[in-house]
Amino acid sequence: MHLAAPAIILALRAHGEHGVVVRALTPNDGVRAGYVRGGRSRALRPVLQPANTILGEWRARTDEQLPALTVELVHSRATLHTEPLPAAALDWLATLTAAALPEAQPYPQLYLALAGILDAVEAAPLARGWAGAMARYELLVLAQLGFGLDLERCVVTGSDEDIAFVSPKSGGGVSRAAATGYEDRLLPLPNFLRAGGEPDWPDVFAALAITGRFLARDIMTDRRADVISARDRLIDRLKRAVA
Template sequence: MQLRAPALILSVRSHGEHNAVVRALTEDAGMLAGYIRGGHSRRLRPVLQPGNAVLGEWRARSEEQLAGLTVELIESRAPLYGEPLAAAAIDWVTVLTAAVLPERHPYPRLYSALSAMLDAVEAAPAARGWAVALVRYELLVLAELGFGLSLDRCTVTGSADDLFYVSPKSGAAVSAAAARGYEARLLPCPAFLREGGEADWTAILDGLRLTGHFLARDLLIDRRAEILAARERLVTRLKRAVA
């Protein structure tokens, strides 16, 4: 195996005292793991920051062997870790991506969306500039892994109008008329997820509630407490910021 490609750093795990196993997302080869000698050195530590864009080169004698990895920094997002909300956002999206994607399966749409999400955080560290992109990224993760939500028509009536809710069981939209009397049992369906455009904070938090339910139920079943802790930190900070 030999591959040289741009990649986004997702996770860094210590291997021994000085080395590291790094997972990074490439556009055409998907998520790849690699062993980096001296990965915890003073020189490489700032390069191997989750969210950073790098040029990676993976080399292994066989497909089954953990590849050796060398990296060159393309873009550092380390300064964003000084902003609590931006840091929490980068931490969550990289943790989520590393946790749910199978290795060596290409997901070019997720690569593009994650790049755009990180660019949005960099361009506007204030959460209003990237929170909508975050909800859409979570929705895309669900869809790409086979758990997409059906938000275009009411699952009860077939209508495309007044789709204010989502069934927590089926992941399908429910119109206001069909939901009458059952609103408390349903999840909110903010308009920006169907229609695009910007959203106010109520809609953004509703969107996070919606995607969070299905991420926990369908993708993070065995690792809820471990992985979702990063998301809880982010959502808590968002709520404090807009309170």
């Protein structure tokens, strides 16, 4: 097995006295794990940070063996880990991607989307411009794993007009007319999730309520306490930042 590719670091785990097992997302070969010799050294610690982009080279004698991984830094986002809000964003995005995606399955759209939102966090650390994109990324993760929400038409009437809510059970859109009398049982749907554009903060948090519900129910079912806590920290910091 030999693979050379750019990759975004997602997670690290100490292995042995000096080494680290790194999981990283590649554009065309999905999430790949590899053992980095000396990964806890002073020279490599700044390189092996979640959200950093590397050029990785994985080598193994067999497909079953954990590959040895050598890394070259392409782009560092390590300084963002010193700022609470962007650090929480990077932590959640990397944690979600690492926890949700199976090994060695290609997700080129997710790679491009993750790279784009990481760039947006880096460009605007105070969340202006990227918080809404994070909700869209979560929607994309759901869709890529087979749990996509149908926000284009009403599950009750079949109409594609005035979709204003989401059913927390089916994940389908519900029109304003069909929701009459049941609004408190449904999730408000911010328009930017369907039509794009720059959302205001109430719309951002409404979108995150939708994606959070289905991530917890459909993807993080057996890992909710460990994984969703990273998301909870991020949303708490977002709310404090805009209060």
